[in-house]
Amino acid sequence: MGTTEDLDQRSQSLFEHLGELRFRLVRMVWILLIATGICYHFSEPVFDFIRAPIAPYLPGGGLIYTGPLDKFLAHIKIAFVCGILISCPLWLYQIWKFVAPGLYQNEKKYSMTFIVAGSGLFIMGAAFSYYIVLPMAFHFLMNYGGTTDKAMISIEQYLGFFTQMCLMFGVSFELPLVISILGMMGLVSQKFLKEKRRYAIMGLAVAAAIITPPDLMSMVMMLVPMVLLYEIGVLVVGFVERKREADIKRNERE
Template structure:
């Protein structure tokens, strides 16, 4: 038994090493330009704060800027290494697939990466400008907005990754349907549970305000509906014949 799984363990270790090395290199590169990345991430907040007087972004801990740079570099390395992560994930499970299924690695990596970027971009260009403007200006006439850089970066990156992962749903559904693991009927029967899970995920991955949670839950519900249509086209439920 142990002898049989040794090759799989060795392959897993080899692929993990490649992923870690790629991640580390990208982390170093991101750390070099972390300030530029920070200014890009903070731009929606700066734009929202223009309408309030004396609003600014601050730090209250001596090491906060450095730790923020580390956090930004880690998240940036994750974003940038996603294609490598998806590639090695698929290649690791490929031995258990049919030959025609193994060839799906390029579409899996390509569309998986694209949809993650689309999700993160949706958060940055759609959710951030509206959400931050509403939240910052809500008490703008009575209070001064003083955002801590570490807290802002943490929330912003968390939301972007959350949307990125959420937008992977159609891609995952397509390949699961392609492999014959799910059908449209499967997803329809699971829909009631999916709705509950979606709102739980939205509550966990976003700040504790209704707008942010709905901003994530609404696209997720639409993506789940799209996933049902994808499964119906790729692997429809076969009608039983008597």
């Protein structure tokens, strides 16, 4: 049973972690607000870019809106999503600063790799959604049941769908980075990841079915890269473990 001093130290450590988490979250909020404000000035050309995947299936190539504030709120939402994208390195840096104390000293030097890889993976996921998944999904959904009926899609409906797809694909592409960090913190091992591979794939399939539109092609288009990214994460964790063992042996010899 721990002494009063031990309990006080644990309580102090917990409050320090919570204080650090609050500090990093506040910084992330400010980063996103500033980035959103910058992106708002470019929201109109960005809106044209976002509308492009569904434009061929719309009468006149445009979306509709039914409320006086709908278009204004749409530009705010667009600015926010773009703000998340362009500020990706900054808020990833805040995440890294929070998890870094739980890593070994020689692993903390990977901060720049973490930021660059995390930003690149997120943008790759969003780009994969925009250029590959969305066109295929719209081709299926907008042509389903023949071409007699014409689509009248509202701005709110489309942006909700578009934002969900791009953000979910962006987040899902962070999978190898998340697995790598868990491996660096000693929470998972390469052996564990290999043994639980079947369960992981089942979980990824369920996630892909929930996130993507209700057609098999979109689900497969998300599941395949997620499985590949999981395997990349397994390889990276193995590399981290071998590097850690080599460092320990070298320190023992010294």
